[in-house]
Every structure is written in C-alpha cells, then in structure tokens.
Amino acid sequence: MPDTASTLPSPESPIDASTSVQEIPVLIVGAGPVGLLEAILLTKMGIRVRIIDREPHISPFSRALGVLPRTLEILAMIEDGFIDKFLAQGKSLQEANFYYGSRPRCTIPLGSIGISRYERPLLMEQERLSKVLAKELEEMGVPIEFGWELVDTEVVEFVAGTEESYVKTMIRQAVKPEDGEQEHQIIQSEYLVAADGGHSTVRRKVNIKFPGRTLPHKNVMLDGIIDTDLELKDAVTITGVNQKTLLIFGLSDNIYRIIVEMEDFTPEEDLRQINRELTVKGFEHHARGCLHPGTKFNVVKSTWLTCIRFNERRADRYIHKDRIFLAGDSAHVHSPAGGQGMNTGLQDAHNLAWKLALVLNKLSPPRLLKSYQEERMPMADRAIALSSKLLAGDRDQGTVWHIFRMLFLMLSPLLMYINSTSFPRLISMLDIRYPANNINLPHKTQTQPKEEVHQIGARAPDGLLLHFLPSASEDLPSDNDGQAVAACKAQRVYVQELTVGVGRFHILVFVGSCLSSLALFKARELELDQRIEEYLLQWRAQWNYTLSRDDKTDGQLVKVHVIATGDASESHGKGLLAQRAQGDGRLFWDSSAEVHASYGVPVLAKDQGAIVVIRPDSHIGFRVRGLDKGAWEDVTEYLQTILV
Structure with a gap:
C-alpha cells in the first residue's frame, strides 16, 4: 500500500509531515457488537485489523436486548465453546405473556421446536454482549481503541497510474487532552468497515444516502427496579385499559425494562426537550394508566429513563468504491419490534467477514465482495418490513382496533399452535434465504427442489446425527475375510457442529441408504x-490458507462429511469411513432420515444421493444430485466461481 501525502481536507485539523501514518488491512470504525464481531472474525482468519470508537468505553445503555436463534447458531459456529460465553451471561426467553390491563389473558411459548438447537431467544442486554465480545477480542491481542473518532475518509483511486486503490482515513482523539493538542493520525487501509451506528460519520463523509422515514410513535422507556403486584416473567405485553401498550421485560440483576406507549409526537415537539423534562413520577403515571385501578406499580430505582423515537431507513448502497462497507445501524435502522436490529447487524458482520478474509488472503477475487450488498440489503428490507408490521399491531387506531386486539386476547389460546410454529420461525430469522448469484449457484441442468428451505441460498438446516467412534481400548477382531472390525461407540453430533470454525467450506455428501x-x-x-481423497488432494493443491491461524492449525479451506441413512447396526463397525475418528470424509449416520429430508435428499439407494456445499456462513451455496465423477466435477466448478 503506497504511502502518499494526505488528500483529506480538514481546516479544523491541520496535518503536517509529522503526522503518523499507519497501514492496516482493515480499519473498523465503531466498537459496538457489529464492529467487535467483525474484528473477531477477521482476526481468526488471519487478517490484521484496527478498531476505533469515539466513546470512552462501552455504553452502559442497551437498546437491544435479544439474541435470536439464528444469531446464536452463528456464534456457536465460530469455534467450540464460543457460544457458552454468551449463554452464561443471558437467559432463555421461554414465553410471551399477554395481559389486558392487570389481568392475564394467555401465554404463548416462544420456542422454534425442531428447527434449531437454539429454540428460544436469549435475553441479553447489548452492553453485556459487547463486553463478552470485547473480552474475546482483547484476549486475541487486538486492542479496542476507545476515544478515537473518524474525522474524514476517502478512497484514493488510480494509485501511481494503476487501477489500484485504497482507503485513506484521518482520525483524532475524541477529547482534547488538558496538556496539549488532540493527536491526529492517518490510516491507510485496504478496506474500511463502518459500524458506527445510525448517525454514521463514515456514511455521511462518503455521501451515501439514507432514505426512509421518521415514525410518529412516542415511547418512554425505563430500566430499573419496580414494586408491583403484577406477575412478571419473561416478556409481558399489556393491552392497556386506556388502549395504550405497556411492555415489560425482565433483565439481569432484578432490573426490568418497561416501555410505555404515549401519544404521537406533534410537529413542534423536540425530543431533547422531552428528555430533559422526563420524571420517574410522570412515567409511573402513564404506566398505571394502562392498568386496572388499584394495581400497584411503583418504580423503586431508575437506571435509565428516556423517550425514544423510531426511524425506518436503509442506505441506498452498502459499498463505496469497492473499499468501504456499511454494516449494522450505519446501513439500516428501524424500531426494536421483533428484536431484528442488532441481530441483522451481527449477521451483516458474519456475511462480510469471510468474504473480506478470502480476498485479503488472495483466495478469492475482489468481485466476491459485491455479493455482500446483494445479499444483505434484502435482509435489511425484510427486517424493516417485519418490525414495521409488528409495531403497527401496537398502534392506537381507535375503538375498532381496540376491539380486534381484545378479540385476539380472548381467542389466543386457540391460536397458540399457529404462533408457536410459523411466527417464531419468522421472528427467529431461521427462514432467511439469499437470492441466486455467483456464490449461490443453481445447477446448470438439474432442477431445484420445490421447497424453498432446500434451495441454494437458504440457511443450512441443523439436525441430529450419530458418529461411530472406534474404541481404542479393545483389540480389533477380524471378520471372515480377515478385515479388522472395530468395536465402536456411538456419539451424538449435530450437523452444525460439523461446520464449526470460521472461513471454511463444508461439503455434505448424502449417500442415502446405499x-x-x-x-x-x-x-x-x-x-x-x-x-x-482424489478431490480433496486436488482442491487443497489449489486452495488453502497459508497464514498462521491459531484456530486452524491445518489451514484447510474445504472439509468433507459423509451422511448415510438406514440401519447401521451391521455395517457401522467396518470400512474406511466408518472407523475414521478424525480427518475428512468421516461417516455420520442419519438414523431417522430427518437430516436427508431437511436437505431435500431422497434416501433410496437407487437415487444415488447428493452433494451439498455449505458456505463459510452456513448457507447452501450449491447442490448437485448424484455421487459420480460428474457430480464431483460440478462441485469443483462451483468452487472455482468463488476461489482463484
């Protein structure tokens, strides 16, 4: 990366020849959950990063509260045991409780049973999640540079008369030291990831538009300790006797979050003035207005009291000159209804990181990065539409709407089955599917499965398998042909446990009952x-990580797993694959054939099985029916569309 003079005009921050210049592959602006996860993933894939944030520390205030099942799956796939750090800090949301005023009406379970191992959302404040990520990053040797703000950034193009480019960014200390001037630095990076929130400085500096609307809803939110005779557990939604909505969530340390719906904003109202005038007594008054007379509701202690206003906006592009990427709230914002915001941002980071790492490790061409915008912009639109629809359900639309809401509460026990199957799948983000593109590639001649969940671009389904491990403690007897027969023990393993580790492609070879x-x-x-063995040797001769990576001592980019179904009682103790305890091509038994079904693969031997390629972010990238040489060549051709 060339070291050139600064081209960043900054009349308020003069730069001279003494200003330090640092070169780094990736600069991450913003140390919230999205920026922290991006830094962790890139570091694990051997990419040096620098992460800065203008705030002096992680914010103690948490707008986001929930980690949804799909995000939990992603965290679990980073490395063995990684998810446990989050599960230990949060609590599982078991149910949603609905009230009319002070009177319970129904309880609806929040589980997505049979869809994911992580059936329920994890209630975990953004602050806690950020601290877990920050600790992980610091233990990896990457400091989080709080108190540094971005002043300006630009993409420098056509370096020395070539087609090359890079990002030049000016940063400075966010607070002027008492004993001197603010320090300024110039950073030259190959890429910049903007995770600096809804008021993104990066987005404004590179003139990316942020169209959308500001909603009229006015809600007041309090975090604190309350004294009430309401029975509070998990999530509580109260349809008020005053036709307003009161939401209550149990956080950690006996703290509750309470949100009260107010009258809409008027054109002359100023949010800052409203926040200056808020009082706990006023909040209590509005909360009691939702409850039946005589209900006890007192705030014992308040740790945060604020009025919030919602925006629905999405950047008109996520990529600036192929070098600067928007992620999280810098790319999209909406109401917190449905808990989609932080989760969408974390999934942005997951989608972008493996692509950046492949390009920076010279394993993929830069054109791979264009798929980030193609795939993630529709996911932001999905999140905005869903949160908007859910928020509309909490609107005061007069007496008729109030009657409909009451009818729902009365009938809701009859609707529990519907809400405990289809609705949680939608909210949990387990139904996300990316469109067909160069990395979600339909087979050139074979038709796609009819069911959308089996098609390319869909989340790779999870499911329970058995792996038969040889018992090293026993001597190996021989069968009638003189071949060794291993004494085996069965081990339960989930499909997504096979795909643990960042930055790898996993090839699932479904052999049915053959x-x-x-x-x-x-x-x-x-x-x-x-x-x-033939194709692994071929692929690894072309594509492998060459950098030292603590979590990938073998550096392998492609892994293969064989999944069979049928009766394993006679055959599981024999053969090369069945006895293999480690390495590629291990044999797993899908005894119930449910995993074959979840991937849309027939189980009869005459159907010849199928090969499914799972991308590094656990979405289906390619599938082909058959196990012959032609099918394996099709897989090679697919990998060649991504790798160089």
Missing part, C-alpha cells in the same frame, strides 16, 4: 473414500 446393506458396503465405501 451403505446400509452389508453386502454392498465395502465396495461402495471404498469407491466413495477414493473419490473424496
């Missing part, structure tokens, strides 16, 4: 084993 027959097992398994 290995369940002992008479055919040896020949078919040997043929499959040879095929796997």
Whole structure:
C-alpha cells in the first residue's frame, strides 16, 4: 500500500509531515457488537485489523436486548465453546405473556421446536454482549481503541497510474487532552468497515444516502427496579385499559425494562426537550394508566429513563468504491419490534467477514465482495418490513382496533399452535434465504427442489446425527475375510457442529441408504473414500490458507462429511469411513432420515444421493444430485466461481 501525502481536507485539523501514518488491512470504525464481531472474525482468519470508537468505553445503555436463534447458531459456529460465553451471561426467553390491563389473558411459548438447537431467544442486554465480545477480542491481542473518532475518509483511486486503490482515513482523539493538542493520525487501509451506528460519520463523509422515514410513535422507556403486584416473567405485553401498550421485560440483576406507549409526537415537539423534562413520577403515571385501578406499580430505582423515537431507513448502497462497507445501524435502522436490529447487524458482520478474509488472503477475487450488498440489503428490507408490521399491531387506531386486539386476547389460546410454529420461525430469522448469484449457484441442468428451505441460498438446516467412534481400548477382531472390525461407540453430533470454525467450506455428501446393506458396503465405501481423497488432494493443491491461524492449525479451506441413512447396526463397525475418528470424509449416520429430508435428499439407494456445499456462513451455496465423477466435477466448478 503506497504511502502518499494526505488528500483529506480538514481546516479544523491541520496535518503536517509529522503526522503518523499507519497501514492496516482493515480499519473498523465503531466498537459496538457489529464492529467487535467483525474484528473477531477477521482476526481468526488471519487478517490484521484496527478498531476505533469515539466513546470512552462501552455504553452502559442497551437498546437491544435479544439474541435470536439464528444469531446464536452463528456464534456457536465460530469455534467450540464460543457460544457458552454468551449463554452464561443471558437467559432463555421461554414465553410471551399477554395481559389486558392487570389481568392475564394467555401465554404463548416462544420456542422454534425442531428447527434449531437454539429454540428460544436469549435475553441479553447489548452492553453485556459487547463486553463478552470485547473480552474475546482483547484476549486475541487486538486492542479496542476507545476515544478515537473518524474525522474524514476517502478512497484514493488510480494509485501511481494503476487501477489500484485504497482507503485513506484521518482520525483524532475524541477529547482534547488538558496538556496539549488532540493527536491526529492517518490510516491507510485496504478496506474500511463502518459500524458506527445510525448517525454514521463514515456514511455521511462518503455521501451515501439514507432514505426512509421518521415514525410518529412516542415511547418512554425505563430500566430499573419496580414494586408491583403484577406477575412478571419473561416478556409481558399489556393491552392497556386506556388502549395504550405497556411492555415489560425482565433483565439481569432484578432490573426490568418497561416501555410505555404515549401519544404521537406533534410537529413542534423536540425530543431533547422531552428528555430533559422526563420524571420517574410522570412515567409511573402513564404506566398505571394502562392498568386496572388499584394495581400497584411503583418504580423503586431508575437506571435509565428516556423517550425514544423510531426511524425506518436503509442506505441506498452498502459499498463505496469497492473499499468501504456499511454494516449494522450505519446501513439500516428501524424500531426494536421483533428484536431484528442488532441481530441483522451481527449477521451483516458474519456475511462480510469471510468474504473480506478470502480476498485479503488472495483466495478469492475482489468481485466476491459485491455479493455482500446483494445479499444483505434484502435482509435489511425484510427486517424493516417485519418490525414495521409488528409495531403497527401496537398502534392506537381507535375503538375498532381496540376491539380486534381484545378479540385476539380472548381467542389466543386457540391460536397458540399457529404462533408457536410459523411466527417464531419468522421472528427467529431461521427462514432467511439469499437470492441466486455467483456464490449461490443453481445447477446448470438439474432442477431445484420445490421447497424453498432446500434451495441454494437458504440457511443450512441443523439436525441430529450419530458418529461411530472406534474404541481404542479393545483389540480389533477380524471378520471372515480377515478385515479388522472395530468395536465402536456411538456419539451424538449435530450437523452444525460439523461446520464449526470460521472461513471454511463444508461439503455434505448424502449417500442415502446405499451403505446400509452389508453386502454392498465395502465396495461402495471404498469407491466413495477414493473419490473424496482424489478431490480433496486436488482442491487443497489449489486452495488453502497459508497464514498462521491459531484456530486452524491445518489451514484447510474445504472439509468433507459423509451422511448415510438406514440401519447401521451391521455395517457401522467396518470400512474406511466408518472407523475414521478424525480427518475428512468421516461417516455420520442419519438414523431417522430427518437430516436427508431437511436437505431435500431422497434416501433410496437407487437415487444415488447428493452433494451439498455449505458456505463459510452456513448457507447452501450449491447442490448437485448424484455421487459420480460428474457430480464431483460440478462441485469443483462451483468452487472455482468463488476461489482463484
């Protein structure tokens, strides 16, 4: 990266020849959850980063509260045990409780049973989540530079008469030291990730538009300790006797978050003035207005009291000159209804990180990065539409709407089945599917499955498998042919446990029931084993990580897993794949055939199985029916569309 003179005009911050210049592959602006996760993922993939934030520390105030099942899956896939750090700090949301005034009406479970191992949202304040991520990053040796703000940034193009470019950014200390001038620095980076929130400085500096609307809703929010005779657990939604809505969530340390719906903003009202005039007594008055007379509701202690106003906006582009990327609230904002905001941002970070790492590790061409905008912009639109729809359900639309809400509360026990199956899947973000593009590639001749959940671009489904491990403590007897037969023990493993580790492609080889027959097992398994070895050698000769990576000592970019169904009782102790405890091509048994079904793969031997390629972010990138040489060549051709 060339070291050139600054081209950043800054009349308030003069730069001279003594100003320090640092070169870094990726500069991350913003140390909230999105920026922190981006830094962790890139660091784990061998990419040096610098992360700055204008605030002096992690904010103690948390607008976001919930980590949804899809985000929990993503955290679990980073490395073994990583998810445990979050589960220990949060609590599972079991149910939603609905009241009319002070009277309970119904309880609806929040689980997505059978869809994911992480069936329920995790109630975890943004501050707590950020601190877990910050600790992880610091333990990896990457400091979070609080108290540094971005002054200006630009993409410098056509360096020394070439087509090359880079990002030049001016930063400074956010607070002027008492004993001197604010320090300024110039950072030259190959890429910049803007995770600096809804008022993003980066977005404004590069003139990316942020169209949308400001909603009229007025809500007052309090975090604190309350004394009430309401029965409070998990999430409580109260349809008020005054036709307003009161929401109550139990946080940590006996703290509750209470949100009270107010009258809409008027054109002359100023949010800052409203916040200056807020009082706990006034908040209590409005909260009691939702409850039946005589209900006890007192605020014992307040840790945060604020009036909030919602915006629905999405940047008109996420990428500036192929070098600057928007993620999280800098790219999209909306109301907190449905808990989609922080989760959408964390999934932005996950989608972008593996693509940046492949490009910076010279394993993929820069054009791969264009897919970030193609895939994540529709997800922001989805989140905005969903939160808007949910928020509209809490609106005061007069007597008719109030009657409908009461009818729902009376009938809701009959609607519990509907709400505990389809609705949680929508909220949990487990139904996300990316459109077809160069990395979600339909087969050139084969038709796609009819069900959308099986198609390319969809989240790779989870499911329970069995892996038979050889028992090293026992001698290996021989069968009639003199072949060793291992004593085995069965180990339960989930599909997504096979895909743990950042930045890898996983090849799922579904063989149906073709290995369940002992008479055919040896020949078919040997043929499959040879095929796997042939293509792994070919792929790894072309594509592998070469940098030192603590979490990937083998540096392998592609992993293969074989999944069979049928009766494993006779055949699981024999053969090359069945006895393999480590390495590629391990054999897993889908005893119930549910995993085959979740991937849309027939189980009969005559159907010849299928190969499914799982992208590094656990979305289906490619699928092909068959296990012959032509099918493996199709997989190679797919990988060549992404890798160089």
